[in-house]
Structure formats: C-alpha cells, structure tokens
Amino acid sequence: MPRQRWNAADVPDQRGRVAVITGGNTGIGFETARVLAARGASVVLAVRDLDKGKRAAAEITTATPGADVTVQRLDLASLASVRAAADELGATRDHIDLLINNAGIMYAPQGTTVDGFEFQFGTNHLGHFALTGLLLDKMLHVPGSRVVTVSSAGHRQGGPIDFDDLNWKTRKYSRVAAYGNSKLANLMFTYELQRKLSGNGETIAVAAHPGGSDTGGSRTSVSLQPLYFRALFALVRPLLIQPAEMGALPPLRAATDPAVQGGQYYGPAGFQESKGHPKIVKSSAQSYDMAAQRRLWTISEELTAVTFPV
Template sequence: MPGWNARNIPAQSGRTAVVTGANSGIGYVTARELARSGASVVLACRSAARGRAAVVRLRAEVPGAEAEFQPLDLADLSSVREFATAYGRRYPSLDLLVNNAGVMALPFGRTADGFETQFGVNHLGHFALTGLLLPRLRAAAAGARIVNVSSGFHVLGKIGFGEDGGEDGPEGTGGFGGPGSEHGYRRWVAYGRSKTANLLFTHELARRFAAAGSTITAAAAHPGYASSNLHSGASKLEGPTLNSRVAALGNAVLAQPTASGALPTLYAATAPGVRQDAFIGPRFGWRGAPAPSWRARWTLDDTAGERLWAASEKLTGVSYATLPR
C-alpha cells in the first residue's frame, strides 16, 4: 500500500462502473482513472451540461475511453429510480458502484422529498441508489464492489437514538433527515451526521453481505484534505464572504491535489484484498498515499447500523428484501 498510485490500478477491462458526482473533482478523477484502466464508466451527474462536458473532457484525456453520462439527482428519489431503471435497460450487470457525490456544510434546505439536504443527498440518495442497483451488482461475473465516500468530518456528528427506539437528532434536522426546520440547524453537525451515516451504511451493508455469503464487497474511503469545489460550495451560495476566502486559501495552500485525493477511493474500488467494511484514507490523515483510516467507534455499532438501515428503507421506500439481516 505505501506509495500506491493510479498506475497500480489493476486492469479493469470488461468491467462496468458507475461514479456519482463524476463531473468534477474527485469524482471526475475517479471516473477518468477507471476508464484509463479499461472500465466502461457511467458518469452519474445532476447537471446534464456539466455531465456531458465531463465526458467530452474525459475522452480527450483518455482516447478510446468508454464513458457516458446519465442524469442523476440524488436530492430527488424519483430521479434515483429513473437512473436505476435506465441503467438496467442498458447494462445487465454492474461491477463497481462509487457513491461519491455529496454536498458539504450547506445552509438549511430540503430535498425534493422533504429531507434535510445534506442527509438526503449524502446518505438517503445513495442508500436508495445502491438498493435499486443491487440486482445488477449481484449479476456481476466476479465480486462487485460498492465504495461509499465519507469524510474525516464524520466525527462532528453522531447519529443518536431515543430511549423509545425512535430517531433522535440535533434540533432542526428532523431526526434521520426528516422535514425539521431551520431553527437550531448546525450545518457542520448535519454534515458530520451524513458522513457518519455513510460509514454506518457501509458497516451494515458489509455485515449483511458477509452473513449472506455474498461476493460483493462494501468499503468506504475519504480523500483527506484535497483541493475540491466541495469545500467552497457552501460559501459560493452565500457570496464572497470570509468563509469563501478561507476555503480558497485552504485549497491553495494546505490541500493536496485532487488527483491525490481520489487515490483512497480508487484503492478501495480496485486494489486486491480490500476487506469488507474497510475505510481507506490518506496515510497521514489529511494527505499521503492510501492507507487504513481511523474511524469513530460509533460507526462500527451494529445496533445503530440496523436502526439506520430500517429508517432509511422507510424514508426512501427502497427495500433490500433480497439481503436479509
């Protein structure tokens, strides 16, 4: 693992990959390097214009690459269902699903289905997408993989449960991302909770795959501190403020290049021997070659994983009926 880079990616010829949020940043680099290694890549993006432009750019950088755009808005469960249906019509199987897309520290908002935006996009949208694509993942000839992109900032938000077994959460988040209100909303706590959810989802998914004897591997990754428009996205919504200037300065001075930030994801997606529920990040926490990453103990809690799973099925209407607990 020390010194691992994109040149170490095993040949991906004959494999199909879906990368969400692949029009820019880490998602784009992930899609490009998978295509460079021979995979047929679907760039699943919210913006049609940016998604198609990314495909043109990718094909220019990797001549002969097999890449296409398909629309996917994780803030709208109807779009998630439409994507899964369209994918199933074109492809009989799926070898790799990289749940990369996300939003970070946004002002309070709601998805099309009424969920708090960060939880709805970062977790619930990907939970639904994974469940809907599970039959295609099962159909892969060799062991398929699912990689959920989390963050070191998961430590900012622990998902709690009430004594009566109901969902409990910070004021204004509506428990597991329900309607809630703007009052008392803390954007970084909400972001941390969504990233904790990514890890709990990975943990429970891995546990269920192992119990079922499935050959599918569920792993997670985080980029450390990488130059990305994710850091400045919330600041852009609020105009040229101190926060936006700090984000720009951090990207310029402290962050590692985007290509380096994508390496943990690429490692989790392709390296031999990646175990169930692995969490891969930069070796030195915020930068460096891929290595096993520290994670908060609450992201390994079986009970919390089961409760989040049950709540996510209820909220999204997507059931993993073929993958019993």
C-alpha cells in the first residue's frame, strides 16, 4: 500500500539516471534538481540564464559534494534555442531517463515569443512540446523513462482554447486566461502524448502541479491583484502557500515513484490542492477532451515543425 505522506525521502536511488529539468535554477525546478542530484542522478539544468544556472549548480554541489550537475542553455521562447539545446543534449547524452518540463512564465503582460507566438502559450506549451519531441528518441527504449510536465491549478482559469486565435489577435488579452490556456495545454499534451507512447517503448508521460508554492511566479501573481485582495490574501496565506521544497514533491513523485502510471496527474493532497503531500488528482473536465487534445497536437506540430517519433 503506498504511503499517504510521500516525501523526498521516498525518492528511490537515481544513480545511473539522467534528468533534464527545464527552469532548474530556481523555485520548484531547483528543489526538484536538488533532490534528484542528492539521490545520485546526473542532473542537467536547462535554463535561459547560464550565470544563474551555474550558481544553482554550485549551490547543489556544495550541499551534495560529488553531485553531477551540468547547465544547458535553453530559451523556451525561441524554437531555434530549443533545437540547439536538443542538438547539444543529443550529442552529449546517450540516453535520458527523465525530462521534467518545469519552466514557465506566469501572468505575463501581452507579448510574443521570438517566433511570434503569444508569450505564455509559446513558452509554457510550444517550447516544451518541441523540446520533448526532439529529445524523445533518447528516451523511448530507456526502462523507467518519463516525461513529466508541470501544469498548475491555474489551468482551470483557461479554456476552452480558441484554436483560431491562439495569439489573441481578435480578442481582448487576458494574462490570467492566457496563462490558464498554457497550463491547460500542458495537461492536454500529456494525455495525448501518453496515448501515443502506449506500445511504442518504455517511456510514459505524467503531469504534476505544485499547488500554492512560495516561488517568484506565485509572488508576482499576488502582486498584480488589487490592494484589497493582497490584504485579504496576507491573512489566509499560511493556509494556501507552502515552501518550494513541498511544491516540488508532486513532480518528484511523478518522476520517481515506481507505482506511477502513464497519464496520471499529481498534486498536493490538502485543501483545494494548495498544499500538502502529493497524491493523484483530477484535472478539469475540458482537459480530458480527446478531440481538443488531438487538435492541439496537430496545431503544435504545425507551429513548431516538430514531429514525434511515435
């Protein structure tokens, strides 16, 4: 019977395993990298800012002498950068056990990626879609390999995704709805990827969300709210926000628990999935819409020019 209070001590030995973590220099990604490195994994911090990545790697190796942590330049808002990172990882790694699609931007003002996509959708979904497709051949025949994509409870603030206006050209822009769409897309991508992976190798696709975690993104989201909301939130904050190391437990469990199955979604067990130890949770009804999942997949292939080897 699985433990009800799964924690970092339950992460199995990761020696011999390679884990690529996007956004591994801060917040949830950093805490995930720290634990995996301490368990013996060869960890790659795939980050936009190399200096910050190197500082994060140094912090991890100071805490765990002998830890194998490297830094890879990756800007998810640029498909050229995604391809360059995938090429470098493919040339230097003969296999990848864990790809943890963690990096993301939250409630960003309206803007576009280098390739002209709405900034949050392009970064949070399309960048990870392309990276996964380009690295998947390094994973398919690796026993126990997993693609873990970090979504958010905020996916419920998005949808239905307007596939005819992904770049918000004909609608008034909402940074909250755009963020919600990108995190909804993360889940739809995971569920469709798992269907495609079934019978195609060893790899499974799993999703997770960190709940209300004390990270830069969550602090930014609160700062954008009206003064009365911020005052109220300060009162209830202890009930809804947990440290980043607790927020990292759902993706860690999704990545390492031997009992995990493809297509599952992990989040905190507490009130409103805001905090607590990780368990299997349910996403919104629209995230399970298979027709929408398939349409999102087709459009994502067209926009990124990346096709998957499954």
